[in-house]
Amino acid sequence: MKKILKTIAVILGACIVGACGNLQSVKLAEFPAQLSGSTIELSTERPSRDDVAPRAYEVPGRSMFFQQTTGGSSAVGLLLGPLGVLANAANTDRITDLMGKSGSQSSVYAVDALAEARAAWPMVKLTSDDASAAPGAVIVQPFILLYVADEKTGIRTMVSARVESSRLPSDEHSKSWIGLYSYVVDGTLPLDALKSPLSSEQLDRYRASVRAGYAEIRSELESDLKGGTPPKRQIAWVKSPVLGLGLPGDIEVAQSGRLSLRVSAQNMGAMATPLASYSVFVFPSADQYTFDNGPVDRKTQ
Secondary structure: OHHHHHHHHHHHHHHHHOOOOOHHHOOOOOOOHHHOOOEEEEEOOOOOHHHHOOOOEEEOOOOEEEEEOOOOOHHHHHHHOHHHHHHHHHHHHHHHHHHHHHOOOOOHHHOOHHHHHHHHOOOOEEEOOOOOOOOOEEEEEEEEEEEEOOOOOOEEEEEEEEEEEOOOOOOOOOOOEEEEEEEEOOOOEOHHHHOOOOOHHHHHHHHHHHHHHHHHHHHHHHHHHHOOOOOOOEEEEEEOHHHOOOEEEEEEEOOOOOEEEEEEHHHHOOOOOOOOOEEEEEEOOHHHOEEEEEEEOOOOO
16 A cells, blocks of 8 residues: 555656646756766676566566556556556556567567677676676666557667666665666557567667667766766656656757656655666657656756
8 A cells, every 4th residue: 555655646746846847846867976987887687677677577588678558547546546556557567467478489579688788889898797897887787678658559669778886875775876778769669579570671670779779878878977067958847658657857959859858866756766866768759759848947046
């Protein structure tokens, strides 16, 4: 029951902070200055499901996860009350597991997030499970999230990386600072890609899109690690199918429509237990997102 009430509080709290309220109350998403100048190392240790996608189906040995939300609506669950949320969540998890297992022979499941990140970052040092990271390094664990928000629109792909540094504790409950960087691949895979193999050309294009995502993630991470005065960013509440109800944060929008969204865990609601202190989402195309509120400039005191 406590977890159910916490979920309600997080959703309502986030709504008040961003989409339904004054964006000036949105906390600045700041990359820790203490981590400036850190080097990057890729870890061969695969991220656990609990650390990156607690309610997803895990594809064994691929650092890939499958998640869907068509089996239940959070809005309906809220209207039905705590028991409705519980039943709704259980149904969603059941369908996620069934759909995830149905793709056991899928060619998409043959894609390995770690292998693709290594191909995109050939000069980055690889750290094995039993080796110690170099002093001053941030450790990157690549992973891919396949996400279905609407069966009619197909499977969306989030190319992601969990970034960890032991140099900076995030709070008294955590041993290290955690950041999550994600790139939302433009376009979708058909739902039947879980059962019908992609052609070799389609699979090559898909792998190329994953590698392009890791190149973009590295660019954003290196920009953060560079330190100094960050570029001027605006505040907005960003909506996208991969963001659920949406998130408030600091944005940069290029003329091409490419959007980077940076989110502080402080904007997730007072009772939230987020997976990271700091999250970055990259949308390469303007048709992947909308603004529910903003963008606006931050007011200086």
